[in-house]
Amino acid sequence: MALTGLPNLPAPQRIFCVGRNYAEHAKELGNAMPAAGATPIIFMKPVTSLVKGGTLNLPKGLGAVHHEMELVVALGRGGGDIAESAALGHVAGATLGLDLTLRDEQARLKQAGHPWELAKAFDDAAALGTFTAAAGLDLKALDMLCTVNGQVRQNGNTRDMLFPVATIIAFLSTRWRLLPGDLIYTGTPSGVGPLRPADRIELTSSKLGSFAWDCA
Secondary structure (H helix, E strand, O other), rough: OOOOOOOOOOOOOOEEEEEEHHHHHHHHHHOOOOOOOOEEEEEEEOOOOOOOOOOOOOOOOOOEEOOOEEEEOOOOOOOOOOHHHHHHHOOOOOEEEHHHHHHHHHHHHHHHHOOOOOHHHOOOOOOEEOOOEEEOOOOOOOOOEEEOOOOEEEEEEHHEEEEOOHHHHHHHHHHOOOOHHHHHEOOOOOOOOOOOOOOOEEEEEEEOOOEEEEEE
């Protein structure tokens, strides 16, 4: 699946995701804050999770499906052991996206001490807007807004990230050799909530544009 807005990048092979990267979101779910000196919480989605088109096909019969609005970056250059000071130079573009989560399933998995894939890696679990080239973007201070049926659900800014984009890239590169086209979902601000069939969800940023999907 080619990335809209970045036609010269290869199709992504991996989707890295960061959990609990905004303090208020961690609090709203009753999760512990990362301790001082902690590394980011990382999980992955398969590329089959990427949404094709303008419809979100919500899983049925598996409990609540929550929206999580996130800044998503696409890497234009890969590498291993990337210095944090150089990490933003590896970003080709940015957009807003949705990390959809089966919240009841995730709670069950967390209680059992199991991985989150059943709650995070299903089909249509990763929506993406159109990418904007990274040149000139300040990834440390990007506003983002999520509305559902016209009602504000999430209102955040990347300045509130616990682990900024450069820190995330540098850390990932110590565990994987990063590749051009890799996607990174960088975490969600507070205000996550359920989606239902017939809902319309829209993500907006003054720097990245507006993107909307209809739920089915």
